[in-house]
Amino acid sequence: MTTNSPSLFLLFPLFISITFSSFPKASPSSTPHSKTTLNRGSSLSVEDKDNTLTSPSGSFSCGFYQLGPNAFSFSIWFTHSANKTITWTANRDHPINGRGSRITFRNDGTMVLTDVDGAVVWATNTTSTDASKAELLNSGNLVITNSSGSVLWQSFDSPTDTLLPSQPITKQSKLVSSFANGALSSGYYSLYFDSDNVLILLYDGPEISSVYWPNQDLNVWQNGRTKYNSTRRAVLDDNGWFSSSDRLQFNASDAGPGIKRRLTMDYDGNLRLYSLNESDGSWKITWEALSQLCNVHGACGRNGVCVYDPTPKCSCPPFYKISDERDWNGGCKLGFDRFNYSVDKDRFVEVSGLTCNATEGDTSTAGSLYMTNGRKAIWVYFYGFVSAVGAIEFLFIASGWWFLFRKRDVPNEVEIEEGYQMITSQFRRFTYGELKKATRNFKEELGRGGSGAVYKGILNDKRVVAVKRLIDVTQGEDEFWAEVSTIGKINHMNLVRMYGFCSEDKHRLLVYEYLEKGSLDKLLFNWSGTGDTLLGWKQRLVKDKIASEDESWVGDLVDMRIMKGELNMKQAEMMVVIALLCVEEDSNRRPTMDAVVEHLVAND
Incomplete structure (x- = not known):
């Protein structure tokens, strides 16, 4: 027994270590009460x-x-x-x-x-x-x-001020900054997609609201963006690359996998991308929207001035002081009181040896405003003189602007009216009163489109007509001109005829032939109706060759560059997008020809 006892003492510590090592260890990141x-x-x-x-x-x-x-x-x-x-x-x-x-x-x-x-x-x-x-x-x-x-x-x-990798920002969401450093409540700065499908930074302060990113001195194309993608979606991926539907793209300076990142709308109005150093828990800025913080609108509040000393710093102009020492959003206020005056009581003093005769009737009173420096009074007629000069100067400037714009506007109106006279000389010119009477004050509406509404009317000669009334005159001038010019050149048995027009003051109306059976689209596509007017399904198909195996007709209809694989698919997709935008039901959402041409040239 004595010879084996030392081995027992050696085995006992080993047994203890094995026993305790068999128990599971707590995760270093978890807490006693945490759960998944x-x-x-x-x-x-x-x-x-x-x-x-x-x-x-x-x-x-x-x-x-x-x-x-x-x-x-x-x-x-x-x-x-x-x-x-x-x-x-x-x-x-x-x-x-x-x-x-x-x-x-x-x-x-x-x-x-x-x-x-x-x-x-x-x-x-x-x-x-x-x-x-x-x-x-x-x-x-x-x-x-x-x-x-x-x-x-x-x-x-529903993000607050931070976007994480794989978290999209869409047309239903936005990032809103915190009010101050260390606070969580909502501030004045936000990142979101505007109505033009562009991702912007907005300052929405107590008194003013303005966009400050992208650069508002440049147009959408010069900023490298596009407004023709209405998906309104942007996302940061796990490698630190950010891409948006408006063609905005950027990446972290340490782009790559395995790094924790966040895109934050900071309280100072700058959008920044951060990377986490997990060894000490610190954050490193790897991208920011604005390299100069003074370009952020409202950074120093009302009347505040942003200067570099050498870092961005807010200050107040001469004779101003900060409104709130703890918050520059309040801006600066005057450093002196504009109204600091005192009024002494007046009284009558009895003087012997004088006679005062009372006067019955109205009396006129007058007063004077003066400022005192503690030694002498200074009458402020000077302020009255300055006010009078300012009023006269304002009248001269206002008159000059009025004459300037009047000279610009009058020729345009004359030119437009002369154009109407030239292009519509072959039609009858109706008065607004005639058409108002014919339509019974525009009572019976036949239809409505993006540029105006159409009403049924009866002329004095008993002809039934359709009167189109343009809703917005300022936006309907071009449509009025184009419609009169185009329809006036067409004479076909299956197309509506134009009888006349009205161009009186701001009223723009077109008078057409009235269609008893309705419009052509209803006849073609209303399958619920009966009669011989409808086209059969065979008549609606194109040539019989489409249904056959003969492909010789393809070259007559399709650009051969497609067949040869020479077509630029990016340009083709862009053309389809522009075409769809041009046929938007809401005319206000259709791009102008300038925008279309600019986009086509940019993608040539």
Whole structure:
């Protein structure tokens, strides 16, 4: 026994080490109360700060973020970044109380954020009984899915100020900056697609609103953009490349896989792309929209001046001072009081030896404004003189502008009217009163298009006519001219005839032959009707050769460059896009010929 005892002592430490090493180790990125999913009926409480959702990789966390001593938000942040860099917030403008508030995944499939009094501060729009769980993905996207894994709701659809890789910005979404550094509430700057399908940066301040990126001194093409792609979609990929439907493209200076990135609309109005250094949690700027921060509108507020010293710095002009030392958005205000005056009481003094006769009737009173420097009074007739000179100068300038624009406008009106006279001399000229009477004050409307409406009327000679009335005279001048010129040259039994027109003051009307059986498109495409007017299906087809194997006819109809593979597909696609835009039902959305030509030349 004595000879074997040392071996037992040697085996005992080995047994202890093997036993303890068999227990699982906690993930360094997880917390004791973190979880990856939130099931129906469960919740997270604001009191338990470690009770969070964590993505499977541990890169993102979701839970309650402390904004102040007793103010919290429900947010998503980078787990390994310094100071928990926020990527999304549910209630950025409505903080909740630090006690009693919670986020609950209800049994009806809705995720609800409630305050201490039970009031709903934020909720998802999901009311599906099929919703099974809420989960934070490795992409940083918080999703609600059903039992089959389909996404019912996701945080990627409602970004705040940050865009993550694979998260698109669309025509329904936008990035809005925070109000100040370290704050989460909404600020004045935003990134979104405008009505021209262009991705822009907008300053929407308390008093003014203006676009400052892309450069407003250049047109869309000069900025390298296009407005002919209405998809309105932009996305940052995992390698740091950003591409947009308006042809905007840029990339991170450290482009490549394996790096955590974010595109943020910063509080100072600049759009920046950041890369995370996971070793110390710091962020590095790898791209920014504006290299000079003074180009951001509203950076220094009203009356503020942005200067480089050598970094951007806000200052106030002479005799002005900052409105709010903590916030330059308030701008600058006057450094002195414009109205600082005092009024002394007047009284009568009795003087002996004088007689004062009372006068019955109206009296006229007058007063004077003066300024004092503490030693003597200075009458301010000077201000009256300056005001009079200013008023006279204003009248001269206003008169000059009026005569200038009057001279420009009158010849145009004369030229237009002469053009009408020349081009419509073969038609009868109706008065506006005649057509108003014929249509019974435009009572019976036959149809309506992008440029105007058509009404039924009866002339004095009992002829039934169709009267087209242009809605917008300023935009309808060209259509009026073109329609009179074109239809006046056509004489065909199957086309409507033109009887006359009206060009009186701002009224532009065209008088056509009235079609008793309706328009041609209804006869051709209304299959519900009966009669011999409809074309049979065989008559609607093109040549019989289309249905046969004979392809000899193709060369007569199709550009042979297509058959030889010499066609530029990019130009062809561009032509199709422009063609579709030119036939938009809303005439206001159709591009001008200048824009069409410019786009064609740019893509030649």
